Amino acid sequence: MANEVSGKTMDPHDPHNTGIEYLYCDGDNYKVRRRVVFAGAITLEGHDRIAMAAIGGDADDRLEFIPGQVGLPDLQKSFYVREIEVIDAILASDEAAPVVNRIDTAERQRYADLRAGMAATRPRWDPDKDHPVHLIDDIGLTEEVPTDPRDIATFIREMEAVSWDLGYLPPFHAEMEANHEEWLAAQAESDEPSA
Structure with a gap:
C-alpha cells in the first residue's frame, strides 16, 4: 500500500537505509562479522567514494578499513x-x-x-595472526532501521577524512595481549616434562 507524502507516492517497502556488513579475518582464517545500518540510501557515487577511501584507495573488490578509526566496533574480540x-x-x-x-x-x-x-575462551591477541584491518564485505540498500546514529553521508565523509593507521590497536588490545601471554605460559607449562 502506498502513502501520499508531500504529493509523492511512497512505497513503504522501498529500501531507504544502507546496510554495511564487515568482517575480521585472523591469520588462521577465522572470521567474525558485524552488520551496521545507516540512515539514508547509498548511491553508486557513495559506494565509489567508500571504495576510494578504503585502505589502498581503489575500487577493487577488497574494501579494507579499520573500523575503530571511523567509529565502528573492532571485531577481534568478538569471536564466539x-x-x-x-x-x-x-x-x-x-x-x-x-x-x-x-x-x-x-x-x-x-x-x-x-x-x-x-x-x-578468553580472546587473545596473537601478534603473528592478529591485525587491525577489517574488510567491508557488503554494502546495500535495506529496509532495516538504523543501528548507528550517523547517516550514510556522514559515514562516507568520515571514511574520506581518516588517515589509516596500520599500527592502530583496538581499545581492548592490552586485555587480549595479556590473555595471550597467559595462554603461552600455560602452554609452556603443559609442555614441560614431568619429573
Missing part, C-alpha cells in the same frame, strides 16, 4: 559472541511452549558443553 547467541536460542527454544522440535537430553548437553567452552 554470535555462536553463543545461537546456542542460547537453541537451548531456550526447548524450554518455551509450544515447541515443535525438541532436542534430546544428550544433544542438549552437547550444546551446553559447547557453549561453556566458548564462553570460557
Whole structure:
C-alpha cells in the first residue's frame, strides 16, 4: 500500500537505509562479522567514494578499513559472541511452549558443553595472526532501521577524512595481549616434562 507524502507516492517497502556488513579475518582464517545500518540510501557515487577511501584507495573488490578509526566496533574480540547467541536460542527454544522440535537430553548437553567452552575462551591477541584491518564485505540498500546514529553521508565523509593507521590497536588490545601471554605460559607449562 502506498502513502501520499508531500504529493509523492511512497512505497513503504522501498529500501531507504544502507546496510554495511564487515568482517575480521585472523591469520588462521577465522572470521567474525558485524552488520551496521545507516540512515539514508547509498548511491553508486557513495559506494565509489567508500571504495576510494578504503585502505589502498581503489575500487577493487577488497574494501579494507579499520573500523575503530571511523567509529565502528573492532571485531577481534568478538569471536564466539554470535555462536553463543545461537546456542542460547537453541537451548531456550526447548524450554518455551509450544515447541515443535525438541532436542534430546544428550544433544542438549552437547550444546551446553559447547557453549561453556566458548564462553570460557578468553580472546587473545596473537601478534603473528592478529591485525587491525577489517574488510567491508557488503554494502546495500535495506529496509532495516538504523543501528548507528550517523547517516550514510556522514559515514562516507568520515571514511574520506581518516588517515589509516596500520599500527592502530583496538581499545581492548592490552586485555587480549595479556590473555595471550597467559595462554603461552600455560602452554609452556603443559609442555614441560614431568619429573
